[in-house]
Structure formats: C-alpha cells, structure tokens
Amino acid sequence: RKHKKKILDFNLQPSSQVFDESGYLHNPSQIFTFLPITYGCDNFCSYCVVPYTTGPQRSKPLRTILKEIEKIIQDGYKEIILLGQNVNSYGLDFGLKNGFEFLLQAIDENFQSSSIWIRFLTSHPKDMRASIVDSIKNSSLITHYFHLPIQSGSDSILAAMNRGYTRDQYLGVIKYIRQTLPDSGIGTDIIVGFPGETEADFLDTLHLVQEVQFDQAFTYIYSPRSGTAADQLPDHLPLAEKKKRLQVLNQNLTDIHQKKLMTWVGKKVQIMIDQIEGLNASGRTTNNQRIFLPNSNFFLGQVITVLVVKSLKGKLYGELVFS
Ligand code: SF4
Missing domain, CATH: 2.40.50.140 (Nucleic acid-binding proteins)
Incomplete structure (x- = not known):
C-alpha cells in the first residue's frame, strides 16, 4: 500500500503502537484514545499480510474492556475508538455470535451517565448485521459513523480478494444503515488495480461509488505482498494503468465529497x-x-x-x- 492517498479528512488512523494486548493508547495531548478490543484477523483477504503477521483473532474479555473504559474516562478522555481489524466479529473466537452488539449494549448500560463518545474501527462488511445497527440506534454513546471498506465494486474482484460479500450484499448493508440511522456518516477503503481488474471491473467500482455517495474514502493502488494469495495471481496491471485508475477514482470521490459538503451549509x-x-x-x-x-x-x-x-x-x- 505504498501509494496510499488520503483524500478526505480522517484523523483516526491508529499507529502500530496500539497493538499491545492489554490497555489502550495513552496520548495525553489528545482527547481521544484507541482501545483495542480484538487482535489478529481470521479473514485472509488475498492481498493482505495481517493474518500472517498478527495470528488469529483474539477478543479482549468484556470485563477488561469495561474496566479500561472506566479508567479512560477517569483519565479525562472524551472519545474512545474501539479498535479491531474487524470489530463486527468481536467475541466469535470465544463462541459469542453477536458479541459486538453485546459489547455495545454493555458499554451503553455501564457508562450511560458519562458524556463519552464511542467510535469503532473497522467494520468488515461481511459481518455487518442489522442487529449491530439496531444496537447503535438504541445507544446514547455510540456515534453514527461506519467505516466499511468495500475495496472493489466488482463481484469477480471481490471474490478474487476473498472478501466474503458481493456488491449487492454491501449495498444492502448501506441501505439498512441509512434507513435506520439516516444521519450516519459512511467511510470506505478502495483498492484499484488488483490483479485481473478489467476496465469493466473498474467501472463497477466507479458506479458503486456514485451509488453509495461515501462521506469519506481512503484509496490505494494495489501493491503485491509477498506470500499472499494475490501475489500468485496472473494479470498484474502496469503501474501506469493503476495510477491512472487511482486518479480517476479520486476525482470521482472528490466531486461527490464537494457536493455532499454543500448539503451541510445552513445546518x-x-x-x-x-x-x-x-x-x-x-x-x-x-x-x-x-x-x-x-x-x-x-x-x-x-x-x-x-x-x-x-x-x-x-x-x-x-x-x-x-x-
Ligand atoms: S484486509 Fe482486514 S479483514 Fe482482510 S485479512 Fe487484512 S486485516 Fe483481515
């Protein structure tokens, strides 16, 4: 991901130092802190090294998280970002199916009287459920922002990426979020130039971006990672073509963003x-x-x-x- 380009404002990117298996990131000059709730990842997206470097998912016990939140509030932080490669699968490793909803409800019940804002990063679209959105709707602390990396708008590329969802399933998730919480902000990550990505696949991504009208987006040029399944795929695209697609995508996202910003004026x-x-x-x-x-x-x-x-x-x- 050498050619990562941040095109929109988003200052919540975690640094590597938060991946310590207990506690949270102490950052006294900031009002927010990252609180890891899971470590590792089981998803094996074909382009990603994280599962190889961090191992399988381990969820932090609920009572540890609640104690840490109590301490974070005492320390004077105003905002907590619950952090995981896929927060939606929190608890799956200890057999809890709807663990993330359970965690959100527990946080809400325990800290209702505080004025802390709770955010969460990142939500894997394949594990995004209506019940998570419903839990957020019922909470006074959990903020209405969803970071849902789509990565590609093409079903064949999504399959080659081993993402575990289709374009339609993704759009269904977005529809439910917007119906349930109309004020939600929605952000995403997109990779262009994945091996075998045709012009038609890329157009699918552009059309999806128009359809969803993301509020924030991070875009990347695919860059091979040694030892990953994607690295073994044929039809790697020339860098010049990948750069061209990135530029077109970013222009589309910027145009959407400008229009969306105008809708805020007067509010x-x-x-x-x-x-x-x-x-x-x-x-x-x-x-x-x-x-x-x-x-x-x-x-x-x-x-x-x-x-x-x-x-x-x-x-x-x-x-x-x-x-
Ligand atoms: S992209 Fe995210 S979900 Fe996929 S394997 Fe990497 S860390 Fe896991």
Whole structure:
C-alpha cells in the first residue's frame, strides 16, 4: 500500500503502537484514545499480510474492556475508538455470535451517565448485521459513523480478494444503515488495480461509488505482498494503468465529497472541539464530519453547537451558536 492517498479528512488512523494486548493508547495531548478490543484477523483477504503477521483473532474479555473504559474516562478522555481489524466479529473466537452488539449494549448500560463518545474501527462488511445497527440506534454513546471498506465494486474482484460479500450484499448493508440511522456518516477503503481488474471491473467500482455517495474514502493502488494469495495471481496491471485508475477514482470521490459538503451549509450541528491552533479551532460531529471555526476560548473536548456557514476547498466552516 505504498501509494496510499488520503483524500478526505480522517484523523483516526491508529499507529502500530496500539497493538499491545492489554490497555489502550495513552496520548495525553489528545482527547481521544484507541482501545483495542480484538487482535489478529481470521479473514485472509488475498492481498493482505495481517493474518500472517498478527495470528488469529483474539477478543479482549468484556470485563477488561469495561474496566479500561472506566479508567479512560477517569483519565479525562472524551472519545474512545474501539479498535479491531474487524470489530463486527468481536467475541466469535470465544463462541459469542453477536458479541459486538453485546459489547455495545454493555458499554451503553455501564457508562450511560458519562458524556463519552464511542467510535469503532473497522467494520468488515461481511459481518455487518442489522442487529449491530439496531444496537447503535438504541445507544446514547455510540456515534453514527461506519467505516466499511468495500475495496472493489466488482463481484469477480471481490471474490478474487476473498472478501466474503458481493456488491449487492454491501449495498444492502448501506441501505439498512441509512434507513435506520439516516444521519450516519459512511467511510470506505478502495483498492484499484488488483490483479485481473478489467476496465469493466473498474467501472463497477466507479458506479458503486456514485451509488453509495461515501462521506469519506481512503484509496490505494494495489501493491503485491509477498506470500499472499494475490501475489500468485496472473494479470498484474502496469503501474501506469493503476495510477491512472487511482486518479480517476479520486476525482470521482472528490466531486461527490464537494457536493455532499454543500448539503451541510445552513445546518446547526454539534461538534466536539479536538484541534485548537491559535485563532483557529475545529471539531467533529458524531458522524465524523470536521468543521472549522474561529477559536472562541474553546477547550479540547468541549461540545458546542455550530451553524455551518460555508464549504470551501473540501472543508466546512462554521460559527458558534451557543456552547
Ligand atoms: S484486509 Fe482486514 S479483514 Fe482482510 S485479512 Fe487484512 S486485516 Fe483481515
């Protein structure tokens, strides 16, 4: 993934140091912390080395997670990002089928009186269930943002990637999320130039992107990883072609993003301030949209209401309404 390009604002990418099997990432200069809930991965997507390097999935016991959340709140953090290669399969390794829903409900019951915001990363589309979305709907703490990596819009490429879902199944998940929680933000990851990806496969990805209208996206050029199944596949694409496809995809995503940002203008929304630099501040909504505004003696972690006044060059700007 050398040619990774971050095209939209998203500052929740974990660093490798969080993969310690207990505890959480201490980061006193930030208001958020990453709390790993699973380690390892059983999915063996054909392009990925993670299952070989991290081993099978191990879920952290529920009571450990609850204790750690208690400590995180005591330490003054305002936002927790539950972290796993596939949070939706939390608990499967100890035989719990709907473990992630169970965990979300337990967090909600135990910390309802706190004002902590809970996010989660990453959701594998094949394990995304209606009951997870329903649990989030019933929670006052879990925020409405879903990072669901589609990787490709082509069924044959999805099969070659060993992703375990079809394009239609993915679209069904998105439909359910948007019906149940209409204010949800939806982000994704997409790989272009997977071995054997034809022009028609790539067009399927472009069409899917238009259909879903993602709020955020990370895009990548496929780069072979030694020892993976995809590395053995025929028909690797020339780098120039992969770069061309990436550029086309990014242009599509940027156009969608600009249009989506315009729909925010005129809305009053809550944000939590998480960046202050002199006269400027910014924060994110619960559905992960960043809004910039003049600093008005804010403090990190402060939740304020802003009126979104303009969209400019891929960013939203707001004014304080009241705090
Ligand atoms: S891409 Fe994600 S889900 Fe697939 S094998 Fe790698 S870590 Fe696991």
